[in-house]
Amino acid sequence: MRPRRAAGGSPRSVRIVAYAVNGAGVGHLTRLIGIMRWVRRYAQVLGVRAEIWFLTSSEAEGLLFHERFAAFKLPSKTVVEDAGLDKLAYLALAKQWVWHSLGLLRPDLLVVDTFPRGAFGELLGALDLVAHRAFVYRPVKAEVAERADFQAMLPLYDRVVIPEPEGTPVSLPDGVEPVFTGPIAVRDPVELLSRAEARRRLGLPADGPAVLVSAGGGGDALVSAQLDVALEAVRGLPVVVAAGPLYRGVPRREGVIWLTQGGLMELLPAFDVAVAAAGYNTFHELMLAGVPAVFLPQPKIADDQEGRARRAVAAGAAQICPLDAAAIRASVEALLADPGASDAARRLVPRSGARHAAQELLRLVLPEADVDRAAEALDDAVLGVPGLPFVIDLAHTLDPEDPIASKGCIDAALTLLSAADALYVPRPLLLRLARELSKRLSGTPAERADAFQRFLRAAAPFHDWGAAQTFARLLLVDRGAPWLEGYARALDAAAAQGQGLHDVVRRLSALLAAPEPPATNAALMAAL
Numbered sequence: 001m002r003p004r005r006a007a008g009g010s011p012r013s014v015r016i017v018a019y020a021v022n023g024a025g026v027g028h029l030t031r032l033i034g035i036m037r038w039v040r041r042y043a044q045v046l047g048v049r050a051e052i053w054f055l056t057s058s059e060a061e062g063l064l065f066h067e068r069f070a071a072f073k074l075p076s077k078t079v080v081e082d083a084g085l086d087k088l089a090y091l092a093l094a095k096q097w098v099w100h101s102l103g104l105l106r107p108d109l110l111v112v113d114t115f116p117r118g119a120f121g122e123l124l125g126a127l128d129l130v131a132h133r134a135f136v137y138r139p140v141k142a143e144v145a146e147r148a149d150f151q152a153m154l155p156l157y158d159r160v161v162i163p164e165p166e167g168t169p170v171s172l173p174d175g176v177e178p179v180f181t182g183p184i185a186v187r188d189p190v191e192l193l194s195r196a197e198a199r200r201r202l203g204l205p206a207d208g209p210a211v212l213v214s215a216g217g218g219g220d221a222l223v224s225a226q227l228d229v230a231l232e233a234v235r236g237l238p239v240v241v242a243a244g245p246l247y248r249g250v251p252r253r254e255g256v257i258w259l260t261q262g263g264l265m266e267l268l269p270a271f272d273v274a275v276a277a278a279g280y281n282t283f284h285e286l287m288l289a290g291v292p293a294v295f296l297p298q299p300k301i302a303d304d305q306e307g308r309a310r311r312a313v314a315a316g317a318a319q320i321c322p323l324d325a326a327a328i329r330a331s332v333e334a335l336l337a338d339p340g341a342s343d344a345a346r347r348l349v350p351r352s353g354a355r356h357a358a359q360e361l362l363r364l365v366l367p368e369a370d371v372d373r374a375a376e377a378l379d380d381a382v383l384g385v386p387g388l389p390f391v392i393d394l395a396h397t398l399d400p401e402d403p404i405a406s407k408g409c410i411d412a413a414l415t416l417l418s419a420a421d422a423l424y425v426p427r428p429l430l431l432r433l434a435r436e437l438s439k440r441l442s443g444t445p446a447e448r449a450d451a452f453q454r455f456l457r458a459a460a461p462f463h464d465w466g467a468a469q470t471f472a473r474l475l476l477v478d479r480g481a482p483w484l485e486g487y488a489r490a491l492d493a494a495a496a497q498g499q500g501l502h503d504v505v506r507r508l509s510a511l512l513a514a515p516e517p518p519a520t521n522a523a524l525m526a527a528l
Contacts, residue, residue, distance in 0.1 A: 012047070012048045012049065012403075013048060013049035013050070013051055014043065014048060014049075014050055014051065014108045014109065014362075014365050014366065015051040015053070015105060015106070015107045015108050015109075016036070016039065016050065016051070016052045016053070016107055016108065016109045016110075016111065016361075016365075017052075017053050017054075017055060017101075017102065017105055017107040017109070017110050017111070017130070018032040018035075018036055018052065018053070018054045018055070018111045018113075019055050019098075019110060019111065019112045019113065019118070019123075020032050020054055020055070020056040020057075020058060020113055021055060021056060021057045021074065021094075021098070021118065021119040021120075022057075022113070022114055022115045022118075022119040026058055026060045026063065026216075026244070026246065026281070027138075027216075027279055027280045027281045027303075028058075028113040028114050028138075029054075029056060029058045029060060029063060029064070030063065030186050030281045031113055031136060031138065031163065031184050031186075031280070031281065032054070032111060032113055032136070033063060033064070033067050033069065033186055034184050034185055034186040034187075034352065034354040035111070035136070035184060035354050035357045035358050035361065036052050036054075036069060036111075036358075037067065037186070037354065038354050038355045038357070038358030038359075039052065039358045039361060039362060040052060041358075041374075041378060041388070041389075041392075042358055042359070042362055042371065042374040042375070042378070043362070044389060044392045044393075044405075045373075045374040045377050045378060045392055045395075045404060045405045045410075046366065046370050046371075046373075046374050046403070046404050046405075047396065047403035047404060047405070048366065052069060052070070053070055053071070053072065053105060053107070054069055054070065054071040054072070055071070055072050055074070055098065055101055055102075056071055056072070056073060056074070057073070057074045057075065057076045057077070057094075057119065058076065058246075059076050059078070059079060059246055060244075060246055060262075061073050062261070062262060063262040066261070066262040066263055067186075067262075072101055074094055074097055075090070077090075077119075091120055094119070094120050094122070095120050095121075095122040098118065098120070098122050098123070098126060099122065099125065099126050099129070102126050102129040102130060103129050106129065106130070106131075107130050107131070108130075108131045108132060108365045109130065109131065109132045109133070109134065109361060109364055109365050110127070110130040110132070110133045110134070111133075111134050111135075111136065111361060112133070112134070112135050112136065112157075113135075113136040113138065114136070114137075114138050114140065114302070115150075115302075116135050116137075116150060116153035116154055116156075116157065117149060117150070117153050121149075123153070124153065124156075127156055131365070132158050132159075132364040132365060133156070133157050133158055133159075134157055134158060134159040134160070134161060134360075134361050134364065135153075135154065135157040135159070135160050135161065136161050136163060136184075136357070137154075137160050137161065137162045137163075137170065137178065138162075138163055138164075138280055139162070139164055139168060139169075139170055139304075140302040140303065140304075141301075141302055141303070141304050142171065144301070144302045145170070145171040146171050151171065151172075151173045152173075154172060154173055154176050155173060155175060155176055158364055159179065159360055159361065159364060160172070160176055160177075160178045160179065161178070161179050161181055161357050161360055161361070162178045162179065162180045162181065163181055163182070163183055163184040163353055163357065164180060164182070164183060165180065165182055165183070166180040166182075167180070168180065179356075179357075179360050181353030181354075181356040181357045181360070182349075182351065182352070182353035182356065183284040183287075183288070183349050183352065183353055184284070184352055184353045184354045184357060185265065185281070185284050185285050185288050185349075185352040185354065186265055186281070186285070186352075186354070187265045187266055187285075187352065188351065188352050188354070188355070188380070188383060189288060189289075189346075189350075189351060189352075190380045190383050190384040191266060191383065191384070192265070192266050192268060192269050192289055193266050193267060193269060193270075194269060195269045195270060198266070198267045198268070198269045198270035199270045201267060201270075202240055202257055202267060202270055203257060204238050204240070204257070204270055205238055208238065209237060209238070209272045209273070209336050210237070210238045210239075210240070210270055210271050210272055211234045211237050211238065211239045211240070211271065211272070211273055211274070211275065211332065212239075212240050212242060212268070212270075212271040212273075212274040212275070212276070212291065213227065213230045213231060213234065213239055213240070213241045213242070213256075213274070213275045213276070214241075214242045214244075214274055214275070214276035214277070214282055214286075215227060215241070215242065215243050215244045215276075215277070216244055216276065216277050216279045216281070216282045216298075222298055223243075223244075223249065224249045224250075225323065226277070226296055226323060227241065227243070227249075227252060228252075229323050229324070229325050229328065230275045230296070230325075230328060231252055231256065232325040233275065233325040233326070233328035233329040233332065234275065234328075234329065234332060235255075237332075239255070239256045239257070240256065240257040240258075240259060240270070240271070241256050241257070241258050241259065242259045242260075242264050243258060243259065243260050244260065264285075265285045265289070268285060268286065268289035268291050269289055269290070269291075271289075271291050272291070272292075272335075272336055272342075273291065273292055273293065273294065273332055273335045273336055274286050274291050274292070274293040274294070275293070275294045275296065275328060275332065276293055276294075276295060276296065277295070277296055277297060277298045277305060278295040278296075278297045278298075278305035278306070278308045278309040278312075279298070279303065279305060280303065280308070283295075283305075283308050283309070283312070284349050284352075286345065287312065287317060287345040287346070287348045287349035288345075288346070288349040288350070288351070288352060289345075289346075290342040290343065290345050290346040291342070291345060292317050292318055292335045292338070292341035292342060292344070292345050293312065293317070293318045293319075293335075293345075294318070294319050294320075294321050294328055294331040294332055294335065295309035295312065295313075295318050295319070295320050295321070296320075296321060296323060296328075297309050297320065306320075311348070312345070312348060315344050315345075315347065315348045316338070316340060316341060316344040317341055317342075317344040317345035317347075317348055318335075318341075318345075319331040319334065319335065355375070355378075359371055359374075359375055362374075370404060373404050373406060374404070376406075376407050377404075377405060377406055377407040377409075377410050378410075379407075382410055382414070385414060387427070390417075390427055390431070391410060391413050391414060391417060392405050392410065392413075393431055394413040394416065394417060394430070394431055394434055395409035395410045395412070395413035395445070396409070397431070397434040397435050397438045398412050398413060398416075398434070398438070398445035398448045398449055399444075399445045399448075400438050400439075406445070408444070408445050408446065409445040411446075412444075412445040412446045412448070412449035413445075413449065415446075415449055415453075416434070416449040416452050416453060417430070419453045419456065419457075420453075420456055423456055423457070423460045425456060425465055426465060429465050429466070429469060432469055433452070433455075433456075433465075433468065433469050433472055434452060436469065436472040436473050436475075437451070437452055437455060437472050437475075439477050439479070440472070440475045440476070440477060440478060440479060440483075440521060441479055442479040451484060454484050454488065455468075455472070455484065455487070456468075458487060458488040458491045458492070459471070459491065459501060461491075461495055462491070462495070462500060462501035464500065464501045464502065467500070467501035467502050467504075467505050468501060470505050471501065471504065471505050471508060474505065474508050474509060474512060475521050475524070476519075476520065476521050476524065478520050478521045478522075482522060483520070483521035483522045483524070483525050485525075486522055486524075486525025486526055486528075487521075487525050489525070490504060490525055490528035491504060504528065507528055508524065508528060511524055511527050511528070512524075
């Protein structure tokens with residue numbers, strides 16, 4: 001199905017629903033957030049409006065607010081049980097809620113994580129409500145994956161994405177060809193803060209070891225006991241406790257920094273070692289950030305945390321411990337003394353597969369060649385730039401004839417942005433200026449960016465960017481005329497006479513209001 005085009009030729013759009021309705025943790029939600037962040041970036045590069053909705057039962061929906069995603073929320077099974085609600089009534093309501101939500105949204109693409117039948121077995125009757133469907137198949141225990149009802153659902157998906165390295169053993173029916181993307185994390189390595197900045201934000205000492213005690217999502221029944229033992233084990237060391245957004249116990253604040261909000265991953269470079277369970281997201285985020293860990297695997301119905309932790313131990317990036325303070329302390333000290341443990345962790349998870357997964361999903365609803373261009377445009381050098389969405393918007397102004405912001409456009413936008421920042425041009429005003437000037441200039445994106453810089457440098461001595469925007473808006477739509485030299489001379493002359501940019505704007509306005517105004521921008525500049 002091709003993306004929608006609204007009446008009147010408005011920008012193309014795709015509607016995507018991310019289904020994160022399962023489990024007691026936040027792994028499924030975090031994994032889909034990681035993918036959808038890349039979907040949103042690629043769509044912006046392509047000039048496509050991505051309308052992304054989450055359907056979730058997670059009580060950690062604040063993560064979606066933090067990442068600027070819209071969500072419809074259903075109570076979790078945990079809250080339903082705690083509130084004493086009728087489970088059969090909840091099950092009936094939940095199924096109808098999913099069906100009606102998909103029926104009203106009619107997405108171009110539905111993305112489901114971990115359980116292909118859905119948390120309530122409702123998706124078999126709902127998949128025909130969507131144009132395309134994809135399944136993020138995080139490997140689960142064999143007794144779950146090999147069930148007939150699990151396997152029977154997989155051929156109904158247009159794309160099966162496996163967020164593990166190529167060759168990871170996965171149960172699949174005949175005819176299903178999966179795409180291995182590698183582990184998916186919510187941030188890429190280049191998006192992580194420096195060690196010094198992460199420690200500054202957390203209030204940790206600039207030097208010396210620091211320990212992270214992580215409770216994962218915080219909703220597991222064993223969390224409070226694990227936190228007590230882990231904190232006893234690391235007593236005397238600088239400690240941050242990431243209790244997780246689902247934690248409902250009593251905070252342990254004495255001698256520790258206590259966190260419950262999202263956005264932890266970018267802060268991970270602050271730590272030298274972690275004590276944590278081995279859930280999918282916690283495990284891969286720690287390894288990607290180069291934080292060796294003492295793992296305390298939790299028993300789960302579908303998730304093999306023990307097997308995951310053993311892989312890290314075999315790689316030299318972790319140790320597994322029983323819930324014993326003395327054993328945990330010894331393992332922490334051993335990892336702190338191991339100079340190769342951090343690099344071993346990074347080798348185990350060198351990158352996030354979220355961008356690869358996003359590309360595969362978008363190929364279901366957008367032309368493959370366009371997706372390839374977007375992937376080329378957003379490399380790591382670009383990803384590390386603060387304010388990336390603004391850079392992409394600016395890039396679109398440098399080649400208004402092409403709906404896709406190419407790598408050349410983005411590189412030119414970065415050059416222009418650097419020059420504008422040096423001149424203290426407010427970014428929102430810079431974008432408005434660029435949109436006005438793009439109608440008055442021609443050339444390649446790099447040539448346009450150079451012309452924009454010349455315009456800004458001439459106006460900079462006046463310190464009046466509002467007047468500069470008015471000046472740009474008054475110019476004729478006359479792309480072929482070489483008017484910039486005359487513009488710079490006119491502004492130099494005005495400055496020499498002690499005039500402001502508003503004085504120049506008034507003269508320009510008067511010229512345009514004359515009975516026979518100049519026909520080109522070059523003639524306008526000469527008349528100034």
